Amino acid sequence: MASLEEVTTPVGSTLTIPDGWQQGRGAYGGLTIGALVRAIEMHVADPARKVRSVTAEIPAPTVGGTAEARVNVLRSGANLTVARASLHQGDTVTSHAVAILGTDRAGEAPFSLLTPPTAPPWSEIAPIPMTGSTWPAFSHHFEYRLVSGMPFANENTSTVVGYVRAREPGTLRDAGYVAAMIDVWWPGLFGRMRKPRPMATIAYTLELLDTLDGTDPAAPLLYRGVVPYVGDGYFVETRELWTLDGRLVARNHQTFAIIK
Numbered sequence: 001m002a003s004l005e006e007v008t009t010p011v012g013s014t015l016t017i018p019d020g021w022q023q024g025r026g027a028y029g030g031l032t033i034g035a036l037v038r039a040i041e042m043h044v045a046d047p048a049r050k051v052r053s054v055t056a057e058i059p060a061p062t063v064g065g066t067a068e069a070r071v072n073v074l075r076s077g078a079n080l081t082v083a084r085a086s087l088h089q090g091d092t093v094t095s096h097a098v099a100i101l102g103t104d105r106a107g108e109a110p111f112s113l114l115t116p117p118t119a120p121p122w123s124e125i126a127p128i129p130m131t132g133s134t135w136p137a138f139s140h141h142f143e144y145r146l147v148s149g150m151p152f153a154n155e156n157t158s159t160v161v162g163y164v165r166a167r168e169p170g171t172l173r174d175a176g177y178v179a180a181m182i183d184v185w186w187p188g189l190f191g192r193m194r195k196p197r198p199m200a201t202i203a204y205t206l207e208l209l210d211t212l213d214g215t216d217p218a219a220p221l222l223y224r225g226v227v228p229y230v231g232d233g234y235f236v237e238t239r240e241l242w243t244l245d246g247r248l249v250a251r252n253h254q255t256f257a258i259i260k
Helices: 029-044 137-141 175-181 188-192
Strands: 014-017 050-057 065-076 080-089 092-102 142-148 159-166 199-208 221-231 234-242 248-258
Touching: 014 029, 029 050, 029 065, 029 080, 029 092, 029 175, 029 199, 050 175, 137 142, 159 188, 175 199, 188 221, 188 234
Parallel strands: none
Antiparallel strands: 014 065, 050 092, 050 199, 065 080, 080 092, 142 159, 159 221, 199 248, 221 234, 234 248
16 A cells, blocks of 8 residues: 555656545545645755745646646745646646745744644544545545544534544655645534535645654644635635644645535
């Protein structure tokens, strides 16, 4: 079985998407965006310039097989680099991302007004059995331990909290890994629904706030997703990933289209 690292790492300009990583027709969005982030990092090739922010769009599904990753630098200054990358299959751009990479700067002392969600220790929660056709193909590559927000429970909630880790993550714990991991949970809107409905991410913004340096590579990440608004067949969601010691690794804002 291919690891998460393998399926999100282009070789040269070629990304290979094996069968079994789909959400619907194409690869799940975190895979393609994680691959674009990795392509940008490899192109910039400067470890001192960390990925700080990513904006992305997914105009078409990236189907199984191969895709071409194209990267170019829009501008590189003394401390910041802005680069863009896109995935191509035939004449179609399937995913597009712009990343801002910056060196560390002296400034105000770090602080955060955000606190992690309340959750029991992950070891006290049984993994969800990923059986049956309800779960998309890609989800079988991950272990989910749900705290709250059971999908299709028809409850008055649009928040989901739980722990997640990849079954075969590989060794990298970089920005591409975070981009992929923050997209593996189902939308919080599912808690209000009675049954699945097709939906797709059309816009994606990622803020990388801390690294995974010093964390146990086998440990899960604590996730929270909140849907504050639904209307006109679209909804928005804010997602967070936390380390087990309470550090906020990243925030992600997505716009979803409800297909039907």
